[in-house]
Amino acid sequence: MTSTPAARPYTVGIVYPEDEPTSTVPHSVEILIDVPDWVNSMKELDMELDDIGSLITLTSAADPTKFTLPIRLPLRIDSDSMTAKFKKKKKSIMASGRALTVEQGQPMELMEAVTAAREEFLGIRKPQEIIVPPQEEPPVPPPVTSAQNPDAKDLYAKYKNTVCGHSTNQLQLVSPTALIEIVQTCLDLASHNPKGHKPTTNMASIMSSFYSEAQSELCRQLLVQAVKYVQQTNANDATSAVLSGPVKEKFIKLAEFQMRKIEVILEEKLERQQALVKQGEARERDVNFNGGKHSEKRSTHAHAPVFDKNDENSDPTLPSQFISDDLLLSGKTNNGTLSAVLLKSFKGSEKRRMKQLVVSRAELTAAKLKENDYAILDSFVSPAKVVELRSEIDNLQPHFTPSEIWVGKGADVGAQISVPDVRGDKVLWMCGGHAKVDSTLFDSAGVQPKARGAIEPCEMEVKVKVGSKIDKGGVRKINASVMGKFGALKSVLESIDKFVFEELSKKDERLSRITSRSDAMLAVYPGSGSRFQKHVDNTANDGRRLTVLLYLNLEGWTKENGGFLRVWGKDSSTNGPRDVMPLGGRIAMFYSDKVPHEVTAALESRYAMTVWYYDGLERSEAVASANHMESGDEKGDMEAQADASAFIKQTLVGDGGFDQSGESASAEELRRIGDLAGKLSEKAIKIVAGICGAPSEEYFLEAARQLTPDTLKELRVGLAKMGV
Ligand SMILES: O=C(O)CCC(=O)C(=O)O
Numbered sequence: 001m002t003s004t005p006a007a008r009p010y011t012v013g014i015v016y017p018e019d020e021p022t023s024t025v026p027h028s029v030e031i032l033i034d035v036p037d038w039v040n041s042m043k044e045l046d047m048e049l050d051d052i053g054s055l056i057t058l059t060s061a062a063d064p065t066k067f068t069l070p071i072r073l074p075l076r077i078d079s080d081s082m083t084a085k086f087k088k089k090k091k092s093i094m095a096s097g098r099a100l101t102v103e104q105g106q107p108m109e110l111m112e113a114v115t116a117a118r119e120e121f122l123g124i125r126k127p128q129e130i131i132v133p134p135q136e137e138p139p140v141p142p143p144v145t146s147a148q149n150p151d152a153k154d155l156y157a158k159y160k161n162t163v164c165g166h167s168t169n170q171l172q173l174v175s176p177t178a179l180i181e182i183v184q185t186c187l188d189l190a191s192h193n194p195k196g197h198k199p200t201t202n203m204a205s206i207m208s209s210f211y212s213e214a215q216s217e218l219c220r221q222l223l224v225q226a227v228k229y230v231q232q233t234n235a236n237d238a239t240s241a242v243l244s245g246p247v248k249e250k251f252i253k254l255a256e257f258q259m260r261k262i263e264v265i266l267e268e269k270l271e272r273q274q275a276l277v278k279q280g281e282a283r284e285r286d287v288n289f290n291g292g293k294h295s296e297k298r299s300t301h302a303h304a305p306v307f308d309k310n311d312e313n314s315d316p317t318l319p320s321q322f323i324s325d326d327l328l329l330s331g332k333t334n335n336g337t338l339s340a341v342l343l344k345s346f347k348g349s350e351k352r353r354m355k356q357l358v359v360s361r362a363e364l365t366a367a368k369l370k371e372n373d374y375a376i377l378d379s380f381v382s383p384a385k386v387v388e389l390r391s392e393i394d395n396l397q398p399h400f401t402p403s404e405i406w407v408g409k410g411a412d413v414g415a416q417i418s419v420p421d422v423r424g425d426k427v428l429w430m431c432g433g434h435a436k437v438d439s440t441l442f443d444s445a446g447v448q449p450k451a452r453g454a455i456e457p458c459e460m461e462v463k464v465k466v467g468s469k470i471d472k473g474g475v476r477k478i479n480a481s482v483m484g485k486f487g488a489l490k491s492v493l494e495s496i497d498k499f500v501f502e503e504l505s506k507k508d509e510r511l512s513r514i515t516s517r518s519d520a521m522l523a524v525y526p527g528s529g530s531r532f533q534k535h536v537d538n539t540a541n542d543g544r545r546l547t548v549l550l551y552l553n554l555e556g557w558t559k560e561n562g563g564f565l566r567v568w569g570k571d572s573s574t575n576g577p578r579d580v581m582p583l584g585g586r587i588a589m590f591y592s593d594k595v596p597h598e599v600t601a602a603l604e605s606r607y608a609m610t611v612w613y614y615d616g617l618e619r620s621e622a623v624a625s626a627n628h629m630e631s632g633d634e635k636g637d638m639e640a641q642a643d644a645s646a647f648i649k650q651t652l653v654g655d656g657g658f659d660q661s662g663e664s665a666s667a668e669e670l671r672r673i674g675d676l677a678g679k680l681s682e683k684a685i686k687i688v689a690g691i692c693g694a695p696s697e698e699y700f701l702e703a704a705r706q707l708t709p710d711t712l713k714e715l716r717v718g719l720a721k722m723g724v
């Protein structure tokens with residue numbers, strides 16, 4: 001056998017999808033091998049290919065938690081030497097699917113190359129977060145005129161190219177200061193009417209959608225000026241041609257909406273400040289369950305709510321007061337369910353009729369939301385669609401995992417653990433199907449599906465488990481047809497997105513800055529009394545503004561099955577909370593940052609899909625602050641939280657094989673707990689001590705070292721009271 005050459009021409013590199021220049025998610029790795037340069041015999045090539053095959057198997061299949069991604073291996077082989085055997089071998093070794101793409105890189109040894117690509121991949125696979133630099137607001141500049149500001153034209157031209165013509169949602173990503181400049185310049189140019197610079201429809205919507213919290217007064221003034229300017233324009237004058245008739249009306253409507261929006265935002269800011277003061281006081285008073293930005297740091301699937309343990313209404317035995325018929329809206333139409341109508345394209349007069357129908361249902365929904373902070377919309381999808389959705393979810397069943405909540409004293413002292421008594425559902429996140437590209441930036445702890453618009457489980461491990469096969473070459477391959485296409489989920493999500501983005505967000509000021517949505521959370525409460533205690537979804541300004549739930553229970557759900565959504569809307573101060581049955585096809589929606597709700601004990605398996613819609617500004621700020629926290633010292637905090645969670649899980653709530661009652665804890669067991677506590681970092685000790693209610697870190701450590709069966713029992717009883 002001839003010896004193989006020292007340096008083999010392997011080329012490995014990474015390329016990001018071309019159509020998404022901002023994406024940091026690569027989609028495949030290619031390893032290119034210039035075969036004819038160094039392969040001297042068929043046998044040698046065979047051996048080489050086998051080596052590569054085993055390497056890929058090793059890295060991809062043997063340890064799925066490390067590197068589960070299949071690698072594409074296009075072998076660059078001269079067509080002359082491409083014998084049938086080569087072709088067969090090549091076919092058997094090629095695995096398609098998501099991994100990393102390649103560009104020409106420096107030649108390196110295959111092992112090194114794969115390792116480097118793998119490391120890069122693992123690094124990149126961390127939850128994606130966009131970096132929005134903290135925006136410093138300069139002092140309010142006095143309005144300028146084009147005479148004073150000779151750069152106004154340039155500025156307009158610059159922004160015209162970057163901003164105009166895009167959806168106004170993108171404006172959320174432009175700094176408020178820049179937006180103010182745009183509006184000022186546009187107004188200025190418009191009022192001077194220089195040739196070729198007129199406020200177009202796009203400019204009209206820009207003017208009416210911009211906002212800067214720090215400069216809200218200036219925004220309001222500019223809007224007033226803009227409305228005045230538009231009102232003065234005359235249909236006969238050339239400048240106003242673009243602003244005549246319906247465009248003019250639309251602009252005025254939008255601007256007025258925006259002015260109202262600014263008022264709402266200012267009111268909310270005030271409310272938030274007051275709530276923060278209250279929260280601070282409450283934190284002083286007692287140990288509490290708390291939501292925080294911590295889940296944000298680990299995964300953008302933020303879902304750690306605040307619990308109010310002292311609230312009497314959280315009593316699961318509270319008698320049901322069902323939602324009255326006048327609060328229920330219907331999604332049924334002569335042309336099928338609202339979901340179907342939203343997705344179908346109609347023609348001519350029918351198109352207008354259907355549009356009107358959708359608009360009027362959206363108006364009713366928005367009115368209920370405004371009135372009570374929640375709205376219930378029945379038959380959004382048909383019973384047949386529910387059956388279809390359930391069958392798509394069926395083969396994912398084994399991969400649902402117990403949900404976790406944030407437990408602790410406050411946003412800084414606590415840990416994320418599963419506490420079935422507080423929250424008993426199991427969840428599975430589905431990525432993809434986003435109508436808006438920025439959703440993929442804002443969300444997804446996992447990797448978005450390769451095909452645009454497709455839906456897949458977010459976790460690579462789940463994808464591998466439900467959708468992969470080992471092919472003849474020993475390569476694990478994710479196969480969409482094995483995994484299922486999730487077509488019903490995709491279409492239903494699309495219709496909900498349409499309803500929220502295109503209709504509701506235009507009819508309710510509190511939803512007007514909705515720019516993206518979370519991935520979809522599938523949840524099952526497995527019966528036997530599982531529930532989710534009273535909570536508010538977004539208490540940490542994580543950006544979630546609207547919670548939309550679609551219930552996926554088959555026909556025949558009865559009151560006896562329990563599992564009601566109990567909502568405390570605005571009307572609850574007089575009527576108490578309302579109970580909503582989780583009927584298949586029904587949608588329940590409420591403001592994520594306002595409405596306390598719970599799931600009462602479910603005695604049968606209870607299914608739902610939840611999506612959260614983000615307020616663009618609040619979400620950008622949350623993501624920016626999560627990124628900020630990720631760095632330096634804060635990274636240590638995350639590790640400490642993970643260690644603290646692990647310690648509590650292992651020793652106190654029973655994942656570590658310890659006797660849970662504490663009654664019969666052996667000396668050996670007590671010593672092990674003491675040892676484990678002793679190994680915790682200072683930060684982790686602080687967290688655990690906080691959760692256990694120890695007066696100080698030293699006290700906790702000392703107590704842990706001198707644990708007796710009685711003190712251990714006491715500790716566990718204490719934690720049990722907190723629901724742990
Ligand atoms: O399933 C429901 O009705 C509500 C679930 C819930 O509150 C949540 O997941 O935050």
Ligand SMILES: [Fe+2]
Pocket residue numbers: 305535536537597
């Ligand atoms: Fe919730």
